[in-house]
Amino acid sequence: MIKQTAGHDQLGDFSPKFAHYNDDVLFGEVWNDPTLSPKTRSIITISTLIGKGITDSSLTYHLQTARTNGVTRDEMASILTHIAFYAGWPNAWAAFSMARKCMPPMPRATRQSRRNTADSSAWANRTTATRNTSPDVPTSSR
Incomplete structure (x- = not known):
């Protein structure tokens, strides 16, 4: 969970609404929305x-x-x-x-x-892809 206080710390006495939107809405609600x-x-x-x-x-x-x-x-x-x-x-x-x-x-x-x-994974992916997509292998054997 992200907890931000920069707005309140830096601007709370000058613009409490902006501090609220920054800390509580943007970082409190938007950044903590589990959708992303x-x-x-x-x-x-x-x-x-x-x-x-x-x-x-x-x-x-x-x-x-x-x-x-x-x-x-x-x-x-x-x-x-x-x-x-x-x-x-x-x-x-x-x-x-x-x-x-x-x-x-x-x-x-x-x-x-x-x-x-990464090299090992790439090699494994290439050989698997080649083996599984070979045109001379019958579909039932894939």
């Missing part, structure tokens, strides 16, 4: 902010939140590359700079382990 996963919400939020050209501290916050919500460095790189074609190259370039700081690289041993696992 926190990871999906993070991806949507980052995409929207970059699409609007918002590359300030709010994007940094949401990049850090995305990491906490399970978005990996590789996924973020793919997300930002995809966004670049729709939201503009300069927006994505600015976001890459921020994401690199929020998502440091994995230790070398972990990267190698992931690479080996």
